[in-house]
Every structure is written in C-alpha cells, then in structure tokens.
Amino acid sequence: MADVQDIIRERAAALLSSGEVSAVIGWGVGRFDDVRFPLVVKRAEDAGKLVFDASCVQMTAKRLLEHTGDGKVALVARGCESRAVNRFIADHQLTRDQVYVIGVPCPGMVDPATGETLKRCAECQVRNPVVHDELVGDPVPEPKPYRFAEVDRVEAMSREERRAFFDEMYGKCIRCYACRNACPCCTCRECFVEQDKVGWQGKAFNVNEARYYGMIRAFHTGDRCIECGECERACPMGLPLMVIMHQQVRDIDKLFGPYEGGGLTDSGPDPLRTYKTDDIEEFM
Amino acid sequence: MLLKKAKAGALLDAIAAKERLFVPADDRGTSRFVAYGAGVEPRFDLLNTKLPPKDLLFPATETLYRWSRDGADLAIDSAFAETDPFTVFGLRPCDMASVDRLDAVFLTKGYVDEFYQAKREAATFVAATCAHPGRACFCDSIAASPHEAPTADVLLEDAGEEWVVTPQTEKGASAVEAWKPYLEEGDAEPIKAACDLKVDMAAVPEKLKGMFDDPIWSDIGDQCLTCGTCTFVCPTCYCFNIDQDVREDEGKRFRCWDSCMFTDYTAMAGGHNPRASKESRVRQRFMHKLTYFNDRYDMNLCVGCGRCMRDCPAAVDISLIIDRIAASEPAQEKEAMAHA
Amino acid sequence: MPRDNEQTGEFTPKILAFCCNWCTYAGADLAGLNRMNYPADVKVLRVPCSGRVNPQYVLKALQSGCDGVLVCGCHPGDCHYSTGNYYAKRRMMIFKRMVEFAGLSPERFQIRWISGSEAGKFRDTVVEVSEQIRALGPMENDAPSRAAIDAVAGTVASPEADEELFAAAKEAI
Numbered sequence: 115m116a117d118v119q120d121i122i123r124e125r126a127a128a129l130l131s132s133g134e135v136s137a138v139i140g141w142g143v144g145r146f147d148d149v150r151f152p153l154v155v156k157r158a159e160d161a162g163k164l165v166f167d168a169s170c171v172q173m174t175a176k177r178l179l180e181h182t183g184d185g186k187v188a189l190v191a192r193g194c195e196s197r198a199v200n201r202f203i204a205d206h207q208l209t210r211d212q213v214y215v216i217g218v219p220c221p222g223m224v225d226p227a228t229g230e231t232l233k234r235c236a237e238c239q240v241r242n243p244v245v246h247d248e249l250v251g252d253p254v255p256e257p258k259p260y261r262f263a264e265v266d267r268v269e270a271m272s273r274e275e276r277r278a279f280f281d282e283m284y285g286k287c288i289r290c291y292a293c294r295n296a297c298p299c300c301t302c303r304e305c306f307v308e309q310d311k312v313g314w315q316g317k318a319f320n321v322n323e324a325r326y327y328g329m330i331r332a333f334h335t336g337d338r339c340i341e342c343g344e345c346e347r348a349c350p351m352g353l354p355l356m357v358i359m360h361q362q363v364r365d366i367d368k369l370f371g372p373y374e375g376g377g378l379t380d381s382g383p384d385p386l387r388t389y390k391t392d393d394i395e396e397f398m
Numbered sequence: 399m400l401l402k403k404a405k406a407g408a409l410l411d412a413i414a415a416k417e418r419l420f421v422p423a424d425d426r427g428t429s430r431f432v433a434y435g436a437g438v439e440p441r442f443d444l445l446n447t448k449l450p451p452k453d454l455l456f457p458a459t460e461t462l463y464r465w466s467r468d469g470a471d472l473a474i475d476s477a478f479a480e481t482d483p484f485t486v487f488g489l490r491p492c493d494m495a496s497v498d499r500l501d502a503v504f505l506t507k508g509y510v511d512e513f514y515q516a517k518r519e520a521a522t523f524v525a526a527t528c529a530h531p532g533r534a535c536f537c538d539s540i541a542a543s544p545h546e547a548p549t550a551d552v553l554l555e556d557a558g559e560e561w562v563v564t565p566q567t568e569k570g571a572s573a574v575e576a577w578k579p580y581l582e583e584g585d586a587e588p589i590k591a592a593c594d595l596k597v598d599m600a601a602v603p604e605k606l607k608g609m610f611d612d613p614i615w616s617d618i619g620d621q622c623l624t625c626g627t628c629t630f631v632c633p634t635c636y637c638f639n640i641d642q643d644v645r646e647d648e649g650k651r652f653r654c655w656d657s658c659m660f661t662d663y664t665a666m667a668g669g670h671n672p673r674a675s676k677e678s679r680v681r682q683r684f685m686h687k688l689t690y691f692n693d694r695y696d697m698n699l700c701v702g703c704g705r706c707m708r709d710c711p712a713a714v715d716i717s718l719i720i721d722r723i724a725a726s727e728p729a730q731e732k733e734a735m736a737h738a
Numbered sequence: 739m740p741r742d743n744e745q746t747g748e749f750t751p752k753i754l755a756f757c758c759n760w761c762t763y764a765g766a767d768l769a770g771l772n773r774m775n776y777p778a779d780v781k782v783l784r785v786p787c788s789g790r791v792n793p794q795y796v797l798k799a800l801q802s803g804c805d806g807v808l809v810c811g812c813h814p815g816d817c818h819y820s821t822g823n824y825y826a827k828r829r830m831m832i833f834k835r836m837v838e839f840a841g842l843s844p845e846r847f848q849i850r851w852i853s854g855s856e857a858g859k860f861r862d863t864v865v866e867v868s869e870q871i872r873a874l875g876p877m878e879n880d881a882p883s884r885a886a887i888d889a890v891a892g893t894v895a896s897p898e899a900d901e902e903l904f905a906a907a908k909e910a911i
Contacts, residue, residue: 144713144715144718145595145707145715145717145718146533149713149715150713151621151712151713151714151715152620152621152712153620153621154617154620154621172711172712172713176623177620180619180620180676181620268839269839271890272886273838273841273843274841274882274883274886275882275886275889275890276839276840276841277840277841277842277880277881277882277886278841278882278886278887278889278890278891279841279890279893279894280840280841281841281881281882281887282426282887282890282891282894283894286426286427286428286894288449288458288626288627288630289626290625290626290627290629290630290657291625291626291660292623292625292626292627292711294625295623295624295625296623296625296711306794308661308662308665310662310665314794314798316641316643317639317641317654317656318459318641318643318652318654319458319459319654319655320459322801325801325840326797326798326801329797329836329837329840330793330794330797332836333793333832333833333836336832336836337832347711348623348625348711349711350448350627350630350631350709350711351428352427352428353894354894358836358839358840361835361836361839362832362835362836365831365832365835365836366832369828369831369832370828385828386825386828386829386832387825388828389821389824389825389827389828390824391814391815391824393814393824393827393828394831395814395827396831397827397830397849397850397851398813398850398851426891426892426894427892427894645803
C-alpha cells in the first residue's frame with residue numbers, strides 16, 4: 115500500500131496545482147502513529163500529508179457535500195466511498211461532474227485497538243470502487259463474505275429476547291447522532307429529530323426516545339443503505355447498528371429482489387420508492 | 399494508613415451497607431460509574447471510565463417540576479428532592495478536577511442550582527491516583543495531576559499493591575473513621591506518575607481572543623462530524639436544554655444534556671441560527687473550553703482526561719488543537735468580533 | 739397508562755386505525771349504516787390514502803399509549819390515487835418486518851386492504867384485531883422478562899467498544 119499512498123499524493127498534488135479540483139479528501143495522520151483522520155487538502159503543497167494504509171478506518175465521503183461549492187472536489191475512494199458517491203448522486207446531493215473519484219481497491223482496514231480486521235471490512239461486499247475517474251492500485255479479490263450472521267443470530271432469538279437485545283442497545287445509546295452525521299444516506303437539511311414543532315423526537319435521554327430515533331433512522335435509510343458500516347464504526351458506544359440495516363437489505367432482497375444494497379449505481383429508484391403491481395401480497 | 403487493593407471488596411461492602419456507593423465498572427461493554435452491589439466487579443485498573451461520573455451530580459435527564467390539571471384546578475409540584483448521601487469511590491484526578499469545574503458553574507456567581515447542590519452536598523468523593531496514565535492523558539499540563547487530587551474528600555494514592563489513604567476534608571475524615579477496620583497501619587511509597595502527553599496552555603487563552611477568524615476552525619470543521627460524542631463523554635460539558643412532556647392534563651418539565659455541536663443548538667424562534675455552519679460550532683466549542691471559561695472562572699475547562707480524543711469518530715484531537723493555537727503567531731491587529 | 743374498563747375492570751385496548759378516505763373509511767361508514775356491532779377499541783384516523791401513512795406515526799402511536807396500530811386502505815389496483823397503496827404495501831412490509839425484528843409482537847401492527855363495500859370485512863377486522871390485542875394485553879406487556887434480559891445481557895455491544903481502556907488496564911497489571 116506504500117506505492118498507492120505515493121501515487122495518491124502525486125495525483126492530489128497534480129489535481130490541485132492544475133486547478134482541476136479545489137480540494138482532495140483523504141486521510142491524515144493524527145498525534146499517534148495508528149490514528150488517522152479525514153483530511154481535506156486544499157493546497158498542492160499539503161498533498162504530502164495524505165496517507166493511505168490499513169489504519170484509515172473512517173469512511174470520508176460525507177465531507178464531499180461541504181466542499182463542492184468551490185468547484186470540483188477529489189475524493190480518495192475505496193469501495194465504500196464510491197458507493198457513497200453513487201448514493202449522493204442518486205439522492206440529488208451532487209452531480210457526477212462535481213466529484214473526481216480517485217478509486218483505490220481496498221483489502222480491508224484494521225482496527226488499531228484490536229489488530230483485527232475492522233468489522234465493516236470483514237462484511238464488505240464491494241472492495242473495488244464501483245465508480246472512479248482513475249484507479250490507483252490493482253483490483254483486489256471480492257470474496258463477498260456472508261454478512262448476515264448477526265441477523266441470523268438475532269432472528270433466531272425469541273421475540274422477548276429480541277426486544278431485550280434492542281432495549282439493551284437503545285438503552286446504551288447516548289443520542290450523539292454520530293451515526294446520522296457519518297451516514298451518506300442522511301442528508302436531510304432538517305432531520306426529523308430537529309423538527310421540534312412537529313415533535314417526533316423528545317429530548318429526554320431514555321430507551322424509548324433512543325429506540326424511536328434509532329429505528330426511524332434505520333427505516334429512513336433502510337432501502338438506500340450502502341452497507342458501509344460507518345454508522346457502527348463511528349458509534350462511541352459500540353452499538354451493533356448494522357444488524358437492523360442488514361436485516362432490511364436482506365428482506366428487500368427476499369421480497370423485492372434481486373437486491374444487493376444501495377449505491378451500486380448512481381440512479382434510482384430505490385426499492386421503497388417504486389413498486390410492481392404484482393408485488394407479493396400478504397395484507398388481504 | 400493503607401488499604402490493600404486485594405481487600406478493597408470488604409471495605410466497599412461495608413460502605414454500601416450504609417449508603418449508595420458508585421465504583422468504576424464494566425456495564426455490558428461500557429465502563430462507567432455504577433452502583434456497587436452483588437455481581438458488580440469494581441475496575442480500579444481501568445484508566446478513566448468511558449462515561450464520566452458527571453451524571454451522578456448532573457443527570458442526563460432530570461425532572462424539574464410536574465403539573466396536573468383537574469378541571470379548573472391546576473397543581474404544580476417541584477420535583478426537587480433532597481439526595482441521600484452517597485460515595486463515589488475511585489474517580490481519577492481528572493474527574494475530580496471536573497467536579498471543581500461543575501461546582502464553579504452550578505454553585506457560584508450568584509445562582510445556586512439546587513438540584514446540583516443537593517447531590518453535591520450528599521457526595522463523598524474518594525479519588526484514586528493514576529499509576530499508569532494513558533497515552534491520551536494530559537491532565538498535568540492543563541488542570542490536574544495523576545498523583546494528587548486536592549479537592550477530593552479522601553485521596554487514595556496508588557502504591558502498587560495498596561493505596562495510601564489520606565482524608566483531605568472533614569467529610570473525608572469522618573468517612574475514613576468508619577473505614578478503620580479495613581485499613582492497615584504502615585507506609586508505602588505512592589507512585590508519582592506523570593503524563594507522557596504534554597500541552598502548553600500558558601498563552602492559549604489569550605491567543606484565542608485574536609483567533610476568531612483563524613483558518614484553524616475551517617480545518618477542524620472539515621474533519622468534525624458535529625455529533626455530540628465529545629460533549630457527552632466530556633466530564634466538564636454542562637450545557638443543558640429544557641423540554642417538557644405533556645399528556646393531556648398532566649405533564650412534567652425536565653432538563654436534559656444538550657450539545658453545542660448540534661446544528662439546532664442555537665436555532666431560534668423565527669428560524670435564525672447564528673451557528674449554522676460547522677466551522678462556527680467547532681470554534682464555539684474550543685473557545686469555550688480554552689478561553690471563555692477562563693474569563694469567567696479563572697481555570698481551564700478542559701481537564702485533559704483524553705476521552706474526546708479516544709472516542710471522536712473523526713479523531714479530532716484537542717491536544718493537537720492546543721498545540722496549533724500555542725504555536726500560532728498573534729494575528730495582525732484586526733477587529734475580533736465581540737464575544738462573551 | 740390505565741386502560742381498564744371502569745365498570746368491568748377489564749383491559750380495554752387503544753388501537754389506532756389509519757383508514758384511507760376512499761375505501762376503508764367508506765367501508766367503516768357502511769358498517770355503521772348497517773348497524774354492525776364491533777368493539778369500540780379502535781379509533782379511526784382518516785387519511786387521504788394508505789400511502790400517506792408515515793411509519794413514524796405507527797411507532798409514535800405504539801410508544802405514546804396505543805396498544806396496537808392498523809393501517810387500512812384500498813385493495814392494490816383500486817387506489818383512488820392509482821399508486822399510493824403500492825408504495826404503502828412495500829413500505830409497510832419492510833417496516834413491519836423491521837419492528838418485529840426489534841421485538842414488537844406481530845399482532846400489534848397490522849395492515850389490511852378493505853374496500854368501500856366491505857363493511858363486513860371492516861367489522862371482522864376490528865373484532866379480530868381487538869381480540870388479539872386484548873389477549874396480548876397493553877403495550878407494556880411487550881417488555882422482556884428478566885430471563886430474556888439476562889439471556890441477552892452483555893452480548894449486544896461489541897467488546898471492542900472499550901478496548902483501549904481494557905487494553906491499557908491489561909498493561910498496567
């Protein structure tokens with residue numbers, strides 16, 4: 115990956131000096147050797163601050179939306195970031211010509227704290243970018259590992275145990291909204307949580323309010339989820355937020371499939387924004 | 399006097415028999431201060447806990463008053479209640495220093511928050527020093543020290559196998575009286591650790607006054623998600639909102655933690671929002687932590703516990719921000735916009 | 739929230755039924771015209787179309803004192819707005835599965851297609867759903883038992899959540 119990092123730096127510097135892009139989004143190194151953070155480089159001379167290695171745990175794409183006002187923006191994009199780009203285009207948050215995608219095939223990231231493959235990478239279905247303006251590095255194998263093991267585990271529980279599982283999860287939620295802010299599907303200018311006059315979401319910190327927030331956000335994003343797992347990775351409390359997302363993706367595939375998740379192309383419609391007149395009938 | 403770590407359980411049982419006792423422990427995968435009881439294994443080997451002990455004095459949600467209506471009759475009842483005494487055993491010097499900050503906010507400058515005061519007066523704080531500060535700890539260059547906690551009621555100095563027990567207040571002295579059966583005579587050499595990570599705060603509060611328009615805020619804004627993680631794991635963040643829960647003829651008004659990082663933190667009636675940009679909100683956060691609070695209370699609001707650094711999903715690092723501010727050149731004379 | 743009948747002391751469920759104006763509401767009207775009997779447990783909320791029903795209302799209702807929620811509309815193919823109920827169908831299928839995955843008793847959230855002439859079906863649906871919810875009890879009954887809580891405790895959050903703290907603790911020992 116050292117070569118990939120060098121090429122990224124060269125390309126970033128070139129794109130910035132030529133003026134083709136106003137910023138390049140990638141990762142920088144924090145205070146400690148194993149800490150990376152999303153870095154937006156705006157000057158060619160800063161391109162050397164960009165890194166690419168197995169510690170780049172954040173999915174950075176969301177920051178595209180804050181910088182496209184100044185012209186085209188480049189994004190160092192693995193499979194997850196590339197799906198996020200498609201997500202933004204499909205959701206009319208960006209047009210294709212506003213982003214220059216530096217595609218990077220990704221073998222998976224490692225959690226610096228444990229030395230293990232990051233959970234979202236262990237479940238990753240798309241390691242090679244699905245959209246790119248250039249590709250840096252060789253394509254990597256796509257093992258498409260089984261990602262529904264946790265869903266199976268929870269589905270096998272009794273109703274009460276499932277309720278207890280989610281009570282425990284939502285009981286631990288501190289409603290920091292890191293999941294929402296990190297999620298490429300969550301681009302509403304006014305989130306339902308902020309619709310104070312309507313009053314969907316109370317402000318008290320308890321399991322019922324957390325459940326309302328968590329389940330509604332999960333449903334709002336369910337048919338658009340790109341399964342990047344950034345919500346779960348960002349969560350400071352280690353909540354298994356992807357269980358309820360994978361569960362929806364699998365149901366959509368079973369009922370309205372074939373469906374492999376969102377962001378694989380940049381056009382809709384997403385499964386719940388369309389219908390077939392012969393959709394399965396179970397409500398008669 | 400010494401308290402052998404291996405025998406601490408018996409002391410904790412004795413304290414818990416008389417009043418509520420809170421110890422650092424694992425709560426289903428999250429470390430926090432939990433009520434000691436059967437099945438609770440205190441974890442004095444942890445660094446500070448993921449969630450700070452501030453919720454013991456300043457709960458995340460707290461009912462202020464209730465009302466109910468029966469026809470034309472309206473009853474309003476304060477939800478304030480005196481708090482039974484409780485002990486917080488094993489908080490770190492950084493967290494003890496955070497209590498000092500919360501005391502300044504809730505008890506001084508002419509307004510006493512009775513809800514906070516009731517809990518504060520009921521609390522006995524037993525602080526334990528840190529023998530092995532973590533890599534993100536920098537208390538001793540900003541607010542505290544790994545090996546002392548001057549405002550704690552009782553100080554436990556880590557000496558390896560045991561703590562050296564020193565009451566530091568009257569409340570602490572009477573607490574330790576009751577501990578005698580569990581303590582031993584003797585001396586031990588307390589471990590006087592220091593933090594590896596150091597920051598230079600000396601000029602930071604003053605320099606920040608000239609940095610309102612500095613590009614640093616835009617850089618942090620690029621990185622930050624403006625979620626509330628840092629504010630909720632921070633032991634000194636104290637912003638709260640007030641909301642109500644209304645059900646037909648009854649309801650309650652409560653306060654709950656809020657976060658200056660949230661988009662709607664400064665949303666106003668009429669739709670105006672002076673801090674709509676991420677940049678303005680991150681600026682507010684660090685200005686508050688590192689200079690505005692100093693103006694009012696003469697101390698740094700950040701205590702160097704490192705929690706925000708560890709838990710930030712975007713790896714925003716307050717110690718690096720302090721470094722950058724400390725290294726910045728004073729701005730050219732330009733009008734800094736008025737700020738509190 | 740006490741919902742017991744003042745006279746009989748029996749639990750009286752609160753069931754909120756979103757009924758589309760053109761079909762189900764008309765069917766409910768017809769049931770009334772025909773003097774059909776059915777329990778008063780169901781409160782009807784008229785909406786222009788089943789496609790208008792935001793799942794947020796469903797969860798809000800269940801968390802605010804309702805013991806059950808019904809969403810009823812025209813038969814697919816007969817929607818007054820042509821396509822509204824097709825969207826509702828897909829949406830509610832996924833939402834229902836999601837909330838049941840998260841531990842909601844399946845009978846508490848049901849969707850039915852009831853046309854303007856199906857007064858009998860409206861009556862039968864209300865009778866059936868009321869009976870099911872009476873048997874289940876108030877929404878509070880959905881809460882897990884101590885045994886279920888213990889079975890699941892500690893298996894939820896990823897153990898790595900606090901890894902750095904625990905790792906440092908291991909070093910320190």
